[in-house]
Amino acid sequence: MFSRLALAAAIALLAGCSSAPKMTPVQPQPMRTNLPPVTHYALSLVGAPYRYGSASREEGFDCSGFVRHVYQRQGILLPRTAWEMAGALPRADDLRSGDLVFFNTGGGAFSHVGLFVNGDRFVHASSSRTGKVMVSSLNNPYWRKHFVGVRRPLAGLH
Numbered sequence: 001m002f003s004r005l006a007l008a009a010a011i012a013l014l015a016g017c018s019s020a021p022k023m024t025p026v027q028p029q030p031m032r033t034n035l036p037p038v039t040h041y042a043l044s045l046v047g048a049p050y051r052y053g054s055a056s057r058e059e060g061f062d063c064s065g066f067v068r069h070v071y072q073r074q075g076i077l078l079p080r081t082a083w084e085m086a087g088a089l090p091r092a093d094d095l096r097s098g099d100l101v102f103f104n105t106g107g108g109a110f111s112h113v114g115l116f117v118n119g120d121r122f123v124h125a126s127s128s129r130t131g132k133v134m135v136s137s138l139n140n141p142y143w144r145k146h147f148v149g150v151r152r153p154l155a156g157l158h
Contacts, residue, residue, distance in 0.1 A: 035118065038098045038154075042070045042115045042123045048133040050125050055080075063113050066125035066133060067100060070115060071153055078153060086110035089151035098154055101138065103146040110148060 035043075051060030055069045064082045071078050079085050086102050086109075095101075101122050103112040114124030120138045136143060 034097075036098045036154075038070060038074045039115065039117055039123075041073055042066075043117065043135070045070070045133050046123060046135060048125075050128055050131050050133070052128060061125040061133060063125045067113050067115055076153055082113035083108070083110045085113060086149065086151055089153055092150040092152040095150055096152070098152075100151045100153060101147065102149045102151065103143060104148045105146050112146070116150070 045057065045061075045066070048057060048066075049060035050062065052062045053065070054060050054062060055065030057069070061069060064080060064085060067082075067085065068078045068080060079088050082102060085100060089100065092099055095116050097116060097118050099116040101114050101116050102110045103114075104110065105112045112124070114122040114136070116122045116138075117135065121135050122138060122143075123133065123135050125133045126136065138144065138147065
């Protein structure tokens, strides 16, 4: 029994973009018309499956695959990993819908990425534990503790 638990714990730690916090998803709120198309599209993928190493609507997404897919659909090609995205994109001091929010979740700096929606909400492919693309709150103690920065793809790539 112990070896099965140890194996399951090891797989869970290695299987995701981030270590999965205990949380409940933020209840979806009506989309606002002033959100940019990139954010509307990202929100349309809520509930899509999580799959490490994947960037496909059909197969699922990991965190950076999700963000890359969303922006590629808007004609903007981003690097593949969260770390590469953070290094390639300009920093932002404020949060605008469509910005990328980065977290250090134990896999090193910039080990998890999501797309800022508005208010305190961001959409992301959380982890193999949650199993899906979801909306979370930046005010959740876990995400607040691990937050490391904001990057703005639209400023650097238009």
